[in-house]
Amino acid sequence: MVQEASSPHDQPLSLVHTGGQPYPHNHEAEMAVLGSIMLDPLHAFEVAFGRLNFEHSFHKREHQLIFQAIRDLLGQSNRTALDLVTLADALGKAGDLEAAGGRAYLAEILDAVPTAANVEQYVDIVHGTAVLRRLIVTCVETANRCFEAREDVRSLVDRVEQDIFQVTGLSERTDLRTISDLMMPALDHLEKLQRGEKEVLGLPTGYEDLDRLVTGLRPGEMFVIAARPSIGKTALALNMAANVVLRDLRAPVGIFSLEMPAEQIVLRMLCSEARIGMPEIREGAMTHGRWNELIGASQRLKDATVVVDDTAAIDVLELRSKARRMKRDYDIQALFVDYLQLIQVSGSNRNASRENEVARISGAIKALAKELRIPIVVLAQLNRMAEQDNKGPRLAHLRESGAIEQDADVVALLHRNRDDQQDPNKARRGVEAELLVAKNRNGETGMVRLLFFPVYTRFDSKSRIADEDVPDV
Numbered sequence: 001m002v003q004e005a006s007s008p009h010d011q012p013l014s015l016v017h018t019g020g021q022p023y024p025h026n027h028e029a030e031m032a033v034l035g036s037i038m039l040d041p042l043h044a045f046e047v048a049f050g051r052l053n054f055e056h057s058f059h060k061r062e063h064q065l066i067f068q069a070i071r072d073l074l075g076q077s078n079r080t081a082l083d084l085v086t087l088a089d090a091l092g093k094a095g096d097l098e099a100a101g102g103r104a105y106l107a108e109i110l111d112a113v114p115t116a117a118n119v120e121q122y123v124d125i126v127h128g129t130a131v132l133r134r135l136i137v138t139c140v141e142t143a144n145r146c147f148e149a150r151e152d153v154r155s156l157v158d159r160v161e162q163d164i165f166q167v168t169g170l171s172e173r174t175d176l177r178t179i180s181d182l183m184m185p186a187l188d189h190l191e192k193l194q195r196g197e198k199e200v201l202g203l204p205t206g207y208e209d210l211d212r213l214v215t216g217l218r219p220g221e222m223f224v225i226a227a228r229p230s231i232g233k234t235a236l237a238l239n240m241a242a243n244v245v246l247r248d249l250r251a252p253v254g255i256f257s258l259e260m261p262a263e264q265i266v267l268r269m270l271c272s273e274a275r276i277g278m279p280e281i282r283e284g285a286m287t288h289g290r291w292n293e294l295i296g297a298s299q300r301l302k303d304a305t306v307v308v309d310d311t312a313a314i315d316v317l318e319l320r321s322k323a324r325r326m327k328r329d330y331d332i333q334a335l336f337v338d339y340l341q342l343i344q345v346s347g348s349n350r351n352a353s354r355e356n357e358v359a360r361i362s363g364a365i366k367a368l369a370k371e372l373r374i375p376i377v378v379l380a381q382l383n384r385m386a387e388q389d390n391k392g393p394r395l396a397h398l399r400e401s402g403a404i405e406q407d408a409d410v411v412a413l414l415h416r417n418r419d420d421q422q423d424p425n426k427a428r429r430g431v432e433a434e435l436l437v438a439k440n441r442n443g444e445t446g447m448v449r450l451l452f453f454p455v456y457t458r459f460d461s462k463s464r465i466a467d468e469d470v471p472d473v
Helices: 011-017 027-039 041-051 061-076 084-093 102-112 119-148 153-170 179-195 208-214 233-246 262-274 278-282 288-303 316-330 354-372 403-407 418-422 424-429
Strands: 222-227 253-257 306-309 334-338 376-381 410-416 431-440 446-453 458-461
Touching (some): 027 041, 027 061, 027 102, 027 119, 041 061, 041 119, 061 084, 061 102, 084 102, 119 153, 153 316, 208 431, 208 446, 222 233, 222 354, 222 403, 233 253, 233 288, 233 334, 233 376, 233 458, 253 262, 262 288, 262 306, 306 316, 316 334, 316 354, 354 376, 418 431
Parallel strands (some): 222 410, 334 376
Antiparallel strands (some): 410 431, 431 446, 446 458
16 A cells, blocks of 8 residues: 655645644546546646646645656657557666655556546646635735734735635636637637627727727736826726727726726716716706706716725835726726836835836736736826926837836837917817827827817717717806
8 A cells, every 4th residue: 555645745734733634625526537548648647737737736745756757758759559568668767766666656557547538627637726725825824924023014914815716716727728729719709800800809999990009908918198288098908998898898997096086986987978068067058958868868877887996195015905806806808007107016125116116006007907807097197207208208208217108018009289278269170189098018109199078078089079978168
């Protein structure tokens, strides 16, 4: 009888922190997986390696050694070369044959499963118990860190949340697939993209020219909108958020507003959606019909899911924690942050430059987008040189850090002439604005022409404005 042994990583924790109870495991299923691979290396190994590819996927030490030997053997030779003789030889050369139970145990494993037909079910069982063990380890390590309390509490909470999300990710299937398996889905995706089908596009921004360039707001991407103060980057971001949450897919969104209170965010979105300006309300010029339009817009926004956090001077750890909560509780599909340079870095070195701090913040936001698998639209400031340069804003004008350009998947620079809105006629017909897509990691760059209506802080595509869209005030 071969003695069972937990991995070195698991054993001390199981004895000290689980009351002597063994970690969740199913050694029969582990043997069935290994036996299936030995019977059908071509198929069974792909199924197993696709899901059992993290440390200690197998509970029993002997099985860990055998699986590692199989991986090494199949990685350097023809997969049909796997059998009892070649596997024992590989273990012997690695000095692990006796620790793996010897030739007799390899034969026992092969005899334990008559067919490899059920390998997927065996893998599911082994994978499930492995995730449970990893979750237990994470919880125990979390408890130990809490008792020791050697780091800032918010840093600890952020680290714990990250660990839990990692464990959650382990429960998802990541089967190995060859390029031949992926080719037909890839061609199907391209055909749907050519037809413009919504299911293969990112979340629509509501601006067709922009969506054609960047293919919408895509999961895991960091989309930066940069401009000088008072150009309208907040208005553009809120317009995008409203388009995401109210049009087509009606996807829930989250908003971090570091500069503007939540009540003001709601007023802006309401007036923009109803195409009604605050002066019209203040001056008592609202007709019954206009009030109905306002009420209709309020109902549409009320029925939508927009989660707003207006914590001023929020630090990046708190932002990440709250974003995870938004994703968990409301399943937000996009996140908007206004704006990056106002985010703080807790516990940072006093001697660290602001450029280094902004670089840390930018990297953390990009990592958060990948972690939550949602697009994050981040607003950023351009430096004064953007107004002095006759060529207009450029990537080099991003304020305080070149890391923003490096981390972002898309960088769009918003520019317009502030003086134009002082002209009543121009303000009424719409002030011309340019949105330069200066970086697009997965596509082309280019210029998007917009019209800005300052009376209700709304951007519209220049090519889609009709006479009835022009405000009367």
